[in-house]
Amino acid sequence: MLIAAGVTLAQIQRAGLLDPVDARILVAHALGLSRVQLITQADRALSADEARRVENLVARRLQGEPIAYIVGEREFFGLPFEVMPDVLIPRPETELLVELALQRLPPDGSLLDMGTGSGAIAVALAHERPDATVSALDASAGALAVARRNAERNGVQVEFLQSDWYAAVGDRRFGLIVSNPPYIVAGDSHLSQGDLRFEPASALTDHADGLSALRIIIAGAPVHLQPGGWLLLEHGYDQAAAVRELLNGQGFSDVQSWRDLAGIERASGGFMPV
């Protein structure tokens, strides 16, 4: 047994079993306490039942399960999102895509988020821009169920579509298209490390050269964007030049890449000339 009855929260944090921040999050979750309540109760001894609950969560974390899946939640763009293994855990670097979209979405514009997963991008945009008409698609019914709950939870209207990329989009056009598609190359060692081991492979990798989903999205965008509409894409650290070439090849204008807070070219895009 890792955690016995009678142990205090402060002792668990000091034990060095896990990262102290992780320990605090897991204990708070197991006991149903807020972070502030946790601080004021740091010297309270756990009951046998509480110790069992904490131990169960700590054991999962020690097996490598991501904190966000254990507690079922992750914050993105200042909003709370439910997450579970049907969806990728929203990453802070993806907030770049939301910021780029906010700068380029015309007033009362419509936008489409492709491969929405937890709905993080679509819901954050709908929350920031109540004037916009927001649509989001995903091939996974499980992901769409999570995304719907996240829209509801954050009080925004999003139209959700189950669709394999553009398959169910028909001939609709949007003022902006945004996507964080699976872009990790098949066999990349990161897929078998850390949090990624627990996340849906279909959200991470195209099982090919890493560019196949990006190619499909870019190739279809000209007939699904209104004149002047932007396409904004997240991609891997070494894919910016390849993505710009694909965008130029489809006739996009003002093609460029943007760096995330780590200085990595993380997103690229361009607009359809009028």
Ligand code: GLN
């Ligand atoms: N940014 C994720 C990672 O490298 C990958 C997400 C994706 O493929 N869209 O962990």
